[in-house]
Amino acid sequence: xxxxRRVTITAFWTIAALSxxxxxxxxxxxxxGTWLLDDAEAHYVLLSAAAAAACVSAAHRSxxxxxxxxxxxxxxxxxxxxxDIGWIALGLLGIDPNVSAVxxxxxxxxPLLLLALWRIARARDPRGGTDAIVDGLAVAAGLGLLxxxxxIVAPDALRGADGTLGLIVVVGYPLLDVFVVxxxxxxxxxxxxxxxxLVYLFAYVVLFLVAxxxxxxxxxxxxxxxxxxxxxxAAYVALGAAALHRCAPHVADHQAVEPAGPGRFLLLxxxxxxxxxxxxxxxxIGGGIDxxxxxxxxxxxxxxxxxxxxxTMSAERIARRxxxxxxxxxxRLALEDQLTGLPNRHALIEQLSxxxxxxxxxxxxxxxxxFKVINDTAGHQxxxxxxxxxxxxxxxxxxxDDTVFRLAGDEFVALCADRAAPGEAExxxxxxxxxxxxxxxxxxxxxYLGASVGVSTSDxxxxxxxxxxxxxxxxxxxxxxxxxxxxxxxYDRRMHERxxxxxxxxxxxxxxxxQDEIEPAFQAIVELGSQRIVGFETxxxxxxxxxxxxxxxxxxxxxxxxGLITAIDHQMLRRACRFVAAFNDRHLDAAPIWVSVNxxxxxxxxxxLAGRVGSVLLETGIDPSWLVLELTEGALTVDPDVAxxxxxxVHALGVRLAVDDFGTGFSSLEHxxxxxxEVLKIDxxxxxxxxxxxxxxxxxxxxxxLAHTLGLQVIAEGVxxxxxxxxxxECGYELAQGYLFARPISASDAMRLGDLPALAGGxxx
Ligand code: C2E
Ligand code: CA
Ligand code: CA
Numbered sequence: 201x202x203x204x205r206r207v208t209i210t211a212f213w214t215i216a217a218l219s220x221x222x223x224x225x226x227x228x229x230x231x232x233g234t235w236l237l238d239d240a241e242a243h244y245v246l247l248s249a250a251a252a253a254a255c256v257s258a259a260h261r262s263x264x265x266x267x268x269x270x271x272x273x274x275x276x277x278x279x280x281x282x283x284d285i286g287w288i289a290l291g292l293l294g295i296d297p298n299v300s301a302v303x304x305x306x307x308x309x310x311p312l313l314l315l316a317l318w319r320i321a322r323a324r325d326p327r328g329g330t331d332a333i334v335d336g337l338a339v340a341a342g343l344g345l346l347x348x349x350x351x352i353v354a355p356d357a358l359r360g361a362d363g364t365l366g367l368i369v370v371v372g373y374p375l376l377d378v379f380v381v382x383x384x385x386x387x388x389x390x391x392x393x394x395x396x397x398l399v400y401l402f403a404y405v406v407l408f409l410v411a412x413x414x415x416x417x418x419x420x421x422x423x424x425x426x427x428x429x430x431x432x433x434a435a436y437v438a439l440g441a442a443a444l445h446r447c448a449p450h451v452a453d454h455q456a457v458e459p460a461g462p463g464r465f466l467l468l469x470x471x472x473x474x475x476x477x478x479x480x481x482x483x484x485i486g487g488g489i490d491x492x493x494x495x496x497x498x499x500x501x502x503x504x505x506x507x508x509x510x511x512t513m514s515a516e517r518i519a520r521r522x523x524x525x526x527x528x529x530x531x532r533l534a535l536e537d538q539l540t541g542l543p544n545r546h547a548l549i550e551q552l553s554x555x556x557x558x559x560x561x562x563x564x565x566x567x568x569x570x571f572k573v574i575n576d577t578a579g580h581q582x583x584x585x586x587x588x589x590x591x592x593x594x595x596x597x598x599x600x601d602d603t604v605f606r607l608a609g610d611e612f613v614a615l616c617a618d619r620a621a622p623g624e625a626e627x628x629x630x631x632x633x634x635x636x637x638x639x640x641x642x643x644x645x646x647x648y649l650g651a652s653v654g655v656s657t658s659d660x661x662x663x664x665x666x667x668x669x670x671x672x673x674x675x676x677x678x679x680x681x682x683x684x685x686x687x688x689x690x691y692d693r694r695m696h697e698r699x700x701x702x703x704x705x706x707x708x709x710x711x712x713x714x715q716d717e718i719e720p721a722f723q724a725i726v727e728l729g730s731q732r733i734v735g736f737e738t739x740x741x742x743x744x745x746x747x748x749x750x751x752x753x754x755x756x757x758x759x760x761x762x763g764l765i766t767a768i769d770h771q772m773l774r775r776a777c778r779f780v781a782a783f784n785d786r787h788l789d790a791a792p793i794w795v796s797v798n799x800x801x802x803x804x805x806x807x808x809l810a811g812r813v814g815s816v817l818l819e820t821g822i823d824p825s826w827l828v829l830e831l832t833e834g835a836l837t838v839d840p841d842v843a844x845x846x847x848x849x850v851h852a853l854g855v856r857l858a859v860d861d862f863g864t865g866f867s868s869l870e871h872x873x874x875x876x877x878e879v880l881k882i883d884x885x886x887x888x889x890x891x892x893x894x895x896x897x898x899x900x901x902x903x904x905x906l907a908h909t910l911g912l913q914v915i916a917e918g919v920x921x922x923x924x925x926x927x928x929x930e931c932g933y934e935l936a937q938g939y940l941f942a943r944p945i946s947a948s949d950a951m952r953l954g955d956l957p958a959l960a961g962g963x964x965x
Contacts, residue, residue, distance in 0.1 A: 255270050713764050
């Protein structure tokens with residue numbers, strides 16, 4: 201504790217103990233000292249001044265409303281100090297201080313005290329405080345009328361008063377006391393936690409009131425009642441205790457207040473009947489009653505009650521409206537997806553459960569293809585924006601009666617009522633697939649997406665089972681994804697079996713990748729004229745345990761969907777580099793060959809391709825020009841800017857890039873030129889066309905012409921017949937790959953294949 205504060209407190213309690221002790225001594229008649237002490241005057245002034253000083257110190261320590269409160273209480277106490285000094289001065293001058301100018305000074309302390317109490321009530325509960333003050337005033341009005349009746353009207357009470365001053369004194373004290381009672385009631389009604397300082401303050405007010413009442417009653421017979429002095433002094437002690445308490449700065453702190461209970465209205469009711477009670481007493485005692493105050497007080501009380509009832513009702517109305525608003529907002533939140541503003545899964549289940557069974561419904565489960573790539577390459581903000589645009593497009597592609605929901609991530613569901621007819625839901629699904637096909641533009645960049653849609657329906661008259669319907673649509677969607685993207689599938693029971701099989705396969709693939717069981721096969725790429733091997737393509741092989749292997753197309757797609765592809769590509773890359781190093785070591789007399797490795801779209805989008813390739817080059821020590829990376833056109837349409845940057849990093853290592861399956865994607869040659877590509881692999885569907893039609897032949901010739909103009913090397917894929925090879929030579933092709941020359945074979949077989957000066961025909965797979 202601060203030293204000066206400790207001194208203040210000690211000083212105050214010393215003065216308090218001394219003054220109170222003396223007052224009790226005199227009151228009990230034990231001692232009578234000099235006139236100064238006998239009338240208990242000097243210590244009276246000392247204690248009231250000490251209490252006032254304590255209030256000043258409290259004001260000093262406080263801020264805001266509490267500061268005002270303590271300043272007002274200090275001022276009120278100083279009025280009493282001044283009054284006490286005046287009282288002593290008049291006594292010294294030999295004038296009777298009873299009913300004198302001193303009383304005016306004393307009376308001035310009451311409004312200040314009232315103001316302080318009013319300020320506390322308002323500050324503790326800004327809203328309810330007003331009501332409490334109104335209720336306190338009602339009590340004061342009722343008691344005031346009683347006091348008025350007793351003092352003014354009852355002839356006995358006014359007997360002692362002479363002149364205006366006498367009237368002021370006789371009327372002023374009781375009336376102001378009545379208002380202090382009202383203020384006290386108001387403060388007590390402002391519930392909330394009361395700290396010690398406030399409790400002492402209550403004690404001060406109550407002691408003062410009691411002393412005033414005893415003084416007033418006693419002064420009629422014996423003006424100097426011995427026990428009033430100790431009471432007033434005790435009141436000052438309480439005031440000082442309140443001001444010096446460490447909670448003093450918090451007397452007017454805002455409180456969490458419970459709404460007024462029925463007790464408040466009981467109090468108001470009692471106030472309303474008090475004029476009648478006063479009148480009844482007055483009439484029965486026979487003194488009669490002054491009608492004007494009776495009327496004024498009754499009307500005032502009626503007004504108070506009306507005001508209170510109206511304000512309570514409006515407060516309740518406001519509270520109810522607010523609660524309803526909150527309820528609505530909560531319901532909306534629970535049923536709405538925050539990102540897109542579309543209704544969410546809860547809303548879907550709710551709507552499905554409330555649909556009448558008679559309505560046949562179709563549920564379209566929509567999952568975006570390649571959305572993860574956007575999220576991974578461009579970040580969540582771009583992903584979110586794309587999702588918002590997707591939501592708008594899907595909503596616009598539906599009828600007014602149909603609703604689209606967002607379940608989570610890139611999953612949406614369209615609910616179509618009356619669309620159970622065969623083919624109808626598929627039409628809607630196709631419209632959805634078409635609407636997400638055009639690129640999404642975010643910050644000037646184009647993003648390509650697709651959608652796979654699963655359909656489940658419930659026939660009219662059949663009961664709708666929301667969870668089942670949703671699960672079926674989900675299963676159908678998985679099947680659509682498996683079928684190849686951008687497709688629609690309608691649910692049928694066998695899909696579950698397929699999904700189970702897929703889960704089993706996924707587990708097995710995961711184990712195979714972990715145990716390094718995926719083996720590379722190498723397929724030769726030859727020079728058409730000489731049949732000399734110039735390179736090999738690395739193709740992943742997953743042995744099925746019975747001598748054969750799982751179809752690459754299937755497990756590669758599964759690996760892409762599960763993210764396992766990154767590990768597979770990396771393993772193939774390392775094995776291919778080791779293979780080409782060994783191959784060129786073994787055939788030092790021939791020109792070095794190269795090896796190509798397939799890189800998945802996911803890898804390009806998410807992985808650190810250049811880093812990985814760089815470290816494998818370092819590890820195996822091969823010449824970077826011996827490595828070719830094959831990418832499909834799809835990889836280049838993800839985010840062209842990101843793709844260009846990633847590929848340039850790889851290209852800077854000295855590694856060459858090839859576009860795989862050229863002609864089956866959407867990109868133009870012009871688009872391809874943005875990338876550091878050096879090799880084009882013409883897809884085998886074109887090669888298959890060669891011998892069948894002249895059109896096929898002219899397309900192949902034009903592609904080769906264009907590629908050469910652009911300085912690209914071309915490889916024809918899937919050459920199976922000698923006729924195809926001949927036509928390719930005629931069209932100017934130099935390099936080819938296909939079963940005609942060699943099937944994909946193991947590393948050791950491929951190594952021996954290199955020992956031959958030239959290839960004659962396809963070997964075993
Ligand atoms: P792709 O890159 O177009 O690979 C060529 C595919 O055509 C291989 O199928 C190959 O066995 C087959 N093929 C070669 N010559 C002929 C022919 O004369 N006639 C016919 N009909 N087919 C021929 P495979 O090995 O089943 O691979 C399928 C696809 O799987 C590959 O197509 C490639 O996209 C992907 N893939 C294979 N291995 C990997 C890998 O390690 N990583 C990645 N990311 N993808 C791979
Ligand atoms: Ca390939
Ligand atoms: Ca290919």
